[in-house]
Amino acid sequence: MQPLDYHNNPPNTPSNPHPANGEINVNINPILSWTGGDSDSYDIVTYDVYFGIEPNPPLLQSDHQIPLLQLPELNHSTHYYWKIVARDTSGSTTEGPTWDFTTEREPVTSSLDIELIAGGFGVSASVKNKGDGTATDVDWSITLDGGFILLGEETTGMEESIAAGASAPIKSSLILGFGKTTIVVTATCTESSVTKNATAFVFLFFVLGVK
Secondary structure (H helix, E strand, O other): OOOOOOOOOOEOOOEEEEOOOOEEEEOOOOEEEEEOOEOOOOOOOEEEEEEEOOOOOOEEEEEEOOOEEEOOOOOOOOEEEEEEEEEOOOOOEEEOOOEEEEEOOOOOOOOEEEEEEEOEOOOEEEEEEOOOOOEEEEEEEEEEEOOEEEEOOEEEEEEEEEOOOOEEEEEOOOOEEEEEEEEEEEEEOOOOEEEEEEEEEEEEOEEEOOO
């Protein structure tokens, strides 16, 4: 209930933004929050939220009930602007300053692929990093599944790092056997894993007809 000597005061100026004004590397799923309220304890305050990529941002939501708003997922590496206009029960408004923040960069990732599986004296292949970040601790294996294999049924190894866009050659150990086989090549790192197969014929120390 309003007092008999009622004199309306406008809402408090919105302050204490989160994310902080000028903050960088902000998560792309931020929650906006601010301090609002009104010096008149009997007033109910609502908020118009302005948000966008322009220095004079457009209205995103009107008559918001609390000084907190979950935003939809934003774009990476983007500069955003926002402001709050507080409105009390009597219709008085107070416009806050325009704040801004910049979202985080898109995480760089590695993406492995197996290329150029070839035979001859053993099996060779190439592990390519098709991502935009360096692949580290890349474990790989070359396995022969089928046929009569006396030596070299499985070879494993590890590449410490493969730069974005680069390839690393891998090769099996000595192979001795006979018969039709399936070559299984795998490569794995923290962010990516790939397996590719090829068929071939093993004749003593040679791997023939890879396809």
